[in-house]
Amino acid sequence: MFEKVWAKLETAKLLKSTRWSETSLGPIEQWPKSLLSLVAMVLESATPTYLVWGKERTLIYNDHYIPLMGTKHPAGFGQPFAKVWPEVNEVVSPLMDSAERSEEVYFDDMKMELLRTGKTETAYFSFSLSPIRGDDGKVAGVICYCFETTGRVLQDRALKINEETLKLSLFGARMASWSVDLDGEIITISKEGKEIFGFELNGLSTHAITDLSHPEDQERARKVFLDAISSQGTYEVEYRIIRPGGEIRWVNSRGRAIFENDRPIRMAGILADITERKLQQLKFEKSVDVSPAILWITELDGSCTYLSKRWYEYTGQTEAQALGFGWLDATHPEDKERAGKAFIDANAAQGPFYVEYRLRTANGDYRWAIDAGNPRYDKEGNYLGYAGTVFDIHEQKLATVELEKAKERAEAAQLEAERANELKSAFLANMSHEIRTPLGAMMGFADLLRDPGVTATERASYVDILYRNGESLSVIINDILDLSKVEAGHMTLEYVDIHPEQISQDVVSLLRVKTKEKGLVLESTFDSDTPESIVADPTRVRQILLNIVGNAIKFTPFGSVKIHGFGCKTDSGANAICFEVTDTGIGITEEQREKIFETFVQADGTMTRRFGGTGLGLALSRRLAREMGGDVTLLETQEGVGTKFLIKIEDQPGRRISSDEAAKVEKHLPVEEFGEKALEGLKILVVDDAPDNQQLLWRYLTKQGAIVETAENGLVGSRMALIGTYDIVLMDIQMPVMDGYSATHKLREAGYKTPIIALTAHAMTEVRRKALNVGYTDHLPKPINPKQLIAAVRNYTRKD
Numbered sequence: 001m002f003e004k005v006w007a008k009l010e011t012a013k014l015l016k017s018t019r020w021s022e023t024s025l026g027p028i029e030q031w032p033k034s035l036l037s038l039v040a041m042v043l044e045s046a047t048p049t050y051l052v053w054g055k056e057r058t059l060i061y062n063d064h065y066i067p068l069m070g071t072k073h074p075a076g077f078g079q080p081f082a083k084v085w086p087e088v089n090e091v092v093s094p095l096m097d098s099a100e101r102s103e104e105v106y107f108d109d110m111k112m113e114l115l116r117t118g119k120t121e122t123a124y125f126s127f128s129l130s131p132i133r134g135d136d137g138k139v140a141g142v143i144c145y146c147f148e149t150t151g152r153v154l155q156d157r158a159l160k161i162n163e164e165t166l167k168l169s170l171f172g173a174r175m176a177s178w179s180v181d182l183d184g185e186i187i188t189i190s191k192e193g194k195e196i197f198g199f200e201l202n203g204l205s206t207h208a209i210t211d212l213s214h215p216e217d218q219e220r221a222r223k224v225f226l227d228a229i230s231s232q233g234t235y236e237v238e239y240r241i242i243r244p245g246g247e248i249r250w251v252n253s254r255g256r257a258i259f260e261n262d263r264p265i266r267m268a269g270i271l272a273d274i275t276e277r278k279l280q281q282l283k284f285e286k287s288v289d290v291s292p293a294i295l296w297i298t299e300l301d302g303s304c305t306y307l308s309k310r311w312y313e314y315t316g317q318t319e320a321q322a323l324g325f326g327w328l329d330a331t332h333p334e335d336k337e338r339a340g341k342a343f344i345d346a347n348a349a350q351g352p353f354y355v356e357y358r359l360r361t362a363n364g365d366y367r368w369a370i371d372a373g374n375p376r377y378d379k380e381g382n383y384l385g386y387a388g389t390v391f392d393i394h395e396q397k398l399a400t401v402e403l404e405k406a407k408e409r410a411e412a413a414q415l416e417a418e419r420a421n422e423l424k425s426a427f428l429a430n431m432s433h434e435i436r437t438p439l440g441a442m443m444g445f446a447d448l449l450r451d452p453g454v455t456a457t458e459r460a461s462y463v464d465i466l467y468r469n470g471e472s473l474s475v476i477i478n479d480i481l482d483l484s485k486v487e488a489g490h491m492t493l494e495y496v497d498i499h500p501e502q503i504s505q506d507v508v509s510l511l512r513v514k515t516k517e518k519g520l521v522l523e524s525t526f527d528s529d530t531p532e533s534i535v536a537d538p539t540r541v542r543q544i545l546l547n548i549v550g551n552a553i554k555f556t557p558f559g560s561v562k563i564h565g566f567g568c569k570t571d572s573g574a575n576a577i578c579f580e581v582t583d584t585g586i587g588i589t590e591e592q593r594e595k596i597f598e599t600f601v602q603a604d605g606t607m608t609r610r611f612g613g614t615g616l617g618l619a620l621s622r623r624l625a626r627e628m629g630g631d632v633t634l635l636e637t638q639e640g641v642g643t644k645f646l647i648k649i650e651d652q653p654g655r656r657i658s659s660d661e662a663a664k665v666e667k668h669l670p671v672e673e674f675g676e677k678a679l680e681g682l683k684i685l686v687v688d689d690a691p692d693n694q695q696l697l698w699r700y701l702t703k704q705g706a707i708v709e710t711a712e713n714g715l716v717g718s719r720m721a722l723i724g725t726y727d728i729v730l731m732d733i734q735m736p737v738m739d740g741y742s743a744t745h746k747l748r749e750a751g752y753k754t755p756i757i758a759l760t761a762h763a764m765t766e767v768r769r770k771a772l773n774v775g776y777t778d779h780l781p782k783p784i785n786p787k788q789l790i791a792a793v794r795n796y797t798r799k800d
Contacts, residue, residue, distance in 0.1 A: 009043055009062070009063050010063050010066065010074075011043055011060075011061060011062050011063050011065075011066070011077065012043050014074055014077045014078070015028075015039065015043070015060070015077075018077065018078045020078065023056075023058060023078055024054055024055070024056045024058060024080075025053065025054060025058050025078075032134050032135045032140075033135055034132070034133065034134050034135050034140070035053055035134070035140070035141075037351075038051055038132055038141075038143065038351075038352070039051070039060055041352060041354060042060060042061070042062050042143070043062045043063075044062075044354075045062055045064065045145075045354055045372070046064065046356065046370050046393060046396075047064055047145055047147070047370060047372060047391070048061075048062070048064040048065040048067075048068055048145070048146045048147060048148075049061065049062050049064065049065060049143070049144065049145050049146070050062070050065050050143075050144050050146070051132060051141055051142065051143045051144070052081050052096065052141050052142050052144075053132075053140060053141035054140065054141065056080040057080055057081040057082065057096065057141070057142075058078060058079070058080060058081075059076060059077070059078070059079055059080070059081045059084050060077070060078065061077065065146065067148075068116075068146065068148055069116060070114075070116030070117045071116060071117060071118060072084055072085075072116055081093075081096075085114075087113060087114060087115045087120075088112050088113070088114065091112065095107075095129055096129060096142045098129070099129035099130055099131050099142045100131050100139045100141075100142060101131075101139075101379070101381075102131055102139065102377035102378070102379065102380070102381035102382075103377070103379060104128075104130065104374075104376050104377065104387065105128065105129035105130070106127070106128040106129075106387070107125070107126060107127055107128075108126045108149070109124045109125070109126055109149050109153045110124065110125050110126070110127070111123075111124055112124070112125060122150075123148060123150045124148070124149045124150045124153040125146055125147065125148055125149060126146075126147045126149050127144055127145060127146040127147065128144065128145050128374055128387070129142050129143070129144050130142065130143050130144075130352070130374035130375060131377065132351075132352075139381075143352055143374065145372060145374070145389075176189055176190045176191075176192035176193040176195075176196060176270065176271045176272070177189070177190045177268075177269070177270050177271075178190070178193065178253075178255070178268070178269060178270070178271055179266055179267065179268040179269075180206055180266065180267040180268075181265075181266055182229070182257075182264050182265055182266055182267060183265070184205070185205050185206040185207070186203060186204070186205060187201050187202065187203070187204050187205070187206060187208075187209065188202055189201045189202055189271070193271065195273075196241075196249070196251060196271065196273045197212065197241060197243065198243040198244045198245070198247075199244060206225075210222055212241050212242060213239055213240065213241055213242075214239065214240035214241065214242060214248065216240075217239035217240050218239075220237070220239065221237050221239040221253075224236075224237040225237070225267070228255070228256065228257055228267070229257045229264050229267070232257060232259065232264075233256070233257075234254070234255065234256040235253075235254065235255060235256070235269075236252070236253070236254040237252075237253055237254075238250060238251070238252050238253075238274065238278070239251065239253075249273060249275040250273070250274050250275045250277075250278035250279075251271055251272065251273055251274060251275075252271070252272045252274045253269060253270075253271045254269050254270055254271075255267050255268055255269020255270070256268065256269065293310070293389040293390065293391055294307065294308055294310045294311045294314065294389060294390035294391075295307075295308040295310075295387075295388075295389055296308070296311070296327075296373070296386075296387070296388055296389070296390065297376075297385065297386070297387050298347070298373075298385040298386045298387075299384070299385040300383065300384060300385050302325070302343065302344065302347045302385075302386075303323070303324045303325060304322070304323050304324060304325070304326075304327055305323060305385075306323075307319070307322055307323065307327065311327070311390070313362070314359070314361060314362065314392075315330040315359065315360060315361065315362060316360075316361070316362030316363075317329070317330055325340075328340050330359055330360050331357050331358065331359060331360070332357060332358035332359070332360065332366050334358075335357035335358050336357075338355070338357065339355050339357040339371070342354075342355040343355070343371075346373075346386075347386065350375050350383050351375065352372070352373070352374055352375070353371070353372060353373040353374070353386060353388060354370070354371070354372045354373075355370075355371050355372075356368060356369070356370055356371075356393070356397070357369060357371065359390070359392075367392055367394035368392075368393050368394045368396075368397035368398075369390050369391060369392055369393060369394075370390070370391045370393050371388065371389075371390045372388055372389060372391075373386040373387060373388020373389070374386065374387060374388065435473065435476060438469035438470070438473045438476075439469075439473060441465060441466075441469045442465075442466050442469045442470060442473075445462040445465050445466050446466060448462055449462050449463075470783065474783060479616045479617070479620055480616065482543075482620055482624070483616055483619065483620045483623070491624075491627055492766045492769075493537040493540060493627060493628060494537050494538075494539070494657060495535050495536060495537060495652055495655040495656050495657055496535065496536075496537075496538060496656065496657060497533045497534075497535055497656070498533060498534060498535070498536050498537075498538040498541060499532065499533050500526075500530065500531070500533075500534065500541075500565055500577045500579075500649075501524075501526050501530065501532075501565060503538065503541055503542050503545060504524045504526070504545065504563050504565055504579065505524060506542065507524075507542065507545045507546055507549055507563070508522055508523070508524050508563070510546065511546070511549060511550060511553060514550075514553050515553055515561065518553065518556070518557070518558075519558065520553060520556060520558070520559065520560060520561060521559070521560035521561070521562075522549075522553070522560070522561050522562075523560070523562055523563070524562075524563040524564075524565070525562070525563070525564050525565070526564070526565040526566065527564075527565070527566040527567070529566075529567055530565050530566050530567050530577070531567050531575070531577060531651070534575070534576075534577050534649065534651035535651055535652050535653045535655065535656045536577075536628055536649050536650070536651070536652065537628060540624045540627075540628065541628075541649055543621075543624065544621045544624055544625055544632065544647055544649075545563070545579060545581075545647065547617040547618070547620065547621045548579075548581045548617075548618075548621060548632065548645050548647060549561060549563060549581055550617070551617055551618070552581055552582075552583035552585060552643070552645075553583075555583070555585040555586050555643075556583045556584055556585035556586075556642075557585070557586070558584070559583070559584030559585070559642070560583070560584055561581070561582070561583045561584075562580075562581070562582045562583075563579055563580070563581055564579070564580045564582070565577065565578065565579050565580075566578055566580075568648060570629060570630065570648065570650050574629065574650050574651065574652075575650070575651040576629075576630060576648050576649055576650045576651055577648075577649050577651065578646060578647065578648050578649075579646070579647040579649075580635070580644060580645070580646055580647075581644070581645045581646075581647065582642065582643075582644045583642050583643055583644075584641070584642040585642050585643060586639070586640065587637050587638050587639040587640055587641055587642060587643055588634070588637040588639070588643055589639060593634060593637070596618050596634065597618050597619055597622050597632075598619060618632065621647075625647060625648065625649060628649055628650060628652070629649075629650030629652060630647070630648040630649040630650050631646075631648050632645060632646070632647050632648075633645070633646050633648075634646075676703075676704070676705070677704060677705035678704045678705070678790055678794060679701060679704035679705050679706035679790065679793055679794065679797075680704070680705030680706070681705065682705075682706045682707070682727045682728065682793070682797055683706070683707045683709070683724075683725065683726050683727050684701055684706050684707065684708050684709075684726060684727060684728055684729075684730060684793065685708075685709050685710075685711065685717065685720060685721055685724065685726045685728075685729045685730070686698065686701075686708055686709070686710045686711070686730045687710070687711045687712075687713070687714065687716075687717030687729065687730070687731040687732060687735070687740070687743070688710070688712075688730075688731075688732040688735070688759065689712050689713055689732065689735040689736055690732075693732070693759075693782075694710045694712075696784070697730060697759075697784070697789075698710065700784070700786045700789055700790070701789075701793070704790055706793075709724070709726075712735075713735045713736055713737040713738055714731070714735050714737065714738030714739055714740055714742055714743030714744075715737045715738040715743065716737075717729070717731060717743055718738070718743040718746050718747050721747055721752060721754070722747070722750060722752065726754055727754070727797045728754060728755045728756075728757065728793055728796055728797050729747075729754060729755070729756040729757070730756075730757050730759055730793075731743065731744065731756055731757070731758060731759065731776075732758075732759050732760060733758055733759075733760040733767070733771065734760065740758060740760070740771075740776075741770065741771070741774050744756050744758075744771075744774050744775045744776055745774045745775055747775065748774075748775035755777040755778075755796035755797070756775065756776050756777050757776065757777055757778045757779070757780055757792055757793075757796070758771040758776040758778070758779040758780065759780055759782060759784065760779070760781065760782060767779075777796055778792055778796065780792060
């Protein structure tokens with residue numbers, strides 16, 4: 001029965017780990033059911049609570065009691081009370097004796113000298129002790145609800161009074177007997193009446209007694225008297241009298257009507273001076289009224305007969321509304337039935353009562369509260385009802401709820417992180433394969449080229465293999481870099497006018513060779529009303545279309561791949577261009593559809609082995625499309641029949657960059673077929689810190705007849721440029737000593753007019769833009785395409 005609390009509570013774990021067979025309570029499996037129930041209630045209580053059981057008074061407490069234990073925790077758990085608290089045992093033990101005799105024990109702000117931190121300290125506590133019974137109905141121990149009040153003891157000296165004392169003081173002592181002849185309403189009273197009123201009352205009328213009452217009490221007392229006669233019942237009333245000399249005293253008058261032949265002839269009863277008790281009661285109520293807790297008392301039938309002033313202030317109920325069972329009307333409608341049942345069940349079992357519910361405040365709001373009480377017994381052990389308290393725990397409850405939510409969020413985040421790690425692990429394994437495959441081929445065939453016995457035909461084949469694998473490796477690396485930038489929010493897009501139909505034709509041209517190799521039909525069609533141009537990033541639109549069409553070709557063994565373009569709208573109603581890419585390939589299963597757009601995932605792990613690829617294409621394409629206000633979605637698919645994807649790119653004229661900026665976005669120089677010595681007579685300066693790159697560029701350029709000089713960093717290169725005569729400078733960007741940005745900026749500030757082309761492995765748009773802004777004439781990405789290199793040099797060195 002403790003499983004639900006073991007996972008959360010420190011004391012519940014102690015309960016489970018303690019060797020109870022070595023204590024007087026014996027193995028936990030042999031404990032009485034009553035003890036098990038009480039222990040569960042104590043551990044789950046939201047207030048500091050403990051119980052002691054058996055002759056040794058073995059101590060079991062909850063987590064909220066731990067701060068009160070100080071350094072005695074956890075060693076004190078499950079130990080005899082006298083052993084744990086020897087310094088207060090002489091005080092508390094007799095109180096426990098009283099509680100075990102069914103006497104109600106309740107104290108406010110009791111002073112105690114404790115040894116719980118290694119030194120003696122004075123502390124104050126408010127607590128109640130109540131007997132608890134075993135399965136045989138006999139008292140077997142004591143339960144204590146305990147609150148430390150040290151911090152507020154100076155301003156909150158509540159009366160330390162138990163319920164029996166309160167009950168005795170409420171009824172007082174009977175000091176005078178009286179009777180009233182109802183025919184003439186003449187009073188007869190014993191001699192003690194004179195001592196109470198201060199003069200002789202015999203022979204006076206009831207009206208004279210009324211005149212001696214306090215003006216504020218006269219109407220009420222008279223009404224109670226007359227109601228008792230008309231109802232043929234008893235009456236009891238407390239009111240104030242004014243003695244000769246002006247002294248005010250409280251009296252309690254109780255009596256009943258005596259009838260003869262159904263006619264009331266006389267009232268008889270007793271009268272007591274209750275001034276001392278009343279003042280004590282008022283003092284007690286005043287003390288309770290300034291306490292943050294609400295005190296309540298119920299009778300044998302469960303009806304509430306007392307609520308402290310704080311209840312009425314807190315809920316806005318009146319005494320008439322709250323007493324009896326009316327207090328339940330102040331609970332939240334969703335909690336009312338549960339709270340009522342909890343109290344009725346506890347009252348029937350005559351056991352400790354505890355419930356948490358939302359309580360309506362005077363302004364209509366609801367706040368969480370704890371309602372807890374203990375049975376009251378008289379000296380003979382007869383059950384009388386309950387006494388308890390209500391505490392506002394709203395902030396604590398909200399904090400607990402928020403803590404649970406935070407825990408759920410943390411668990412969800414942990415699961416997501418674990419899943420992400422699994423995906424990344426799978427990705428890294430795939431990347432290892434995808435990178436090592438072309439890299440292994442390149443290294444292997446490069447080694448074969450060293451063999452002097454290789455024929456010219458073999459050498460040409462090996463070189464083609466090296467180049468082809470190098471291109472594959474470049475595509476993989478570019479995809480990884482692009483995806484990283486998108487996910488990090490660092491992707492820079494260049495919005496210019498683009499022509500969707502032309503981009504589609506470019507993609508068809510680029511992929512035509514692959515489709516011919518597989519015997520596939522590749523075609524592009526557009527609706528007549530398709531917009532001629534939109535504003536988007538041309539590089540990224542082309543990249544998305546290449547990815548989707550390339551995938552379609554990869555997974556289509558025979559048949560066709562078709563691109564169809566048309567004007568469309570985004571979900572927000574903005575103008576857009578749509579590309580439908582339809583293939584007759586292998587299709588995608590229902591299960592695989594949920595995963596194809598996830599990063600590092602292919603529809604099926606076996607796809608990597610059958611078709612190759614990183615599993616980045618669709619994920620990257622969707623992220624790029626969404627960055628541009630569009631999307632990539634799977635429209636339809638069927639295994640063995642084919643698949644249709646939709647690419648949607650939003651037209652965003654409001655983000656169009658200036659014409660000067662647009663000129664820097666993409667500059668495609670014409671690539672011509674050159675004969676030998678296309679650069680003959682040109683003197684070129686190559687600035688690059690990598691000797692291999694210097695040698696490669698030297699080879700490309702000198703083969704075309706150029707004269708090439710080299711420098712290893714920007715500082716040396718800028719000096720050589722200023723003192724030498726060069727037709728063009730080819731300069732890397734990232735170099736030691738002085739980078740290309742600084743060197744180019746320095747040259748332009750010095751009035752250097754010769755063209756400078758940036759050569760860099762950083763192929764990002766923002767790198768190209770920065771290069772052009774600091775003074776580079778153009779930008780060529782690495783790895784260098786020799787035809788593009790020769791075309792750029794010829795273009796910027798022409799004299800015409």
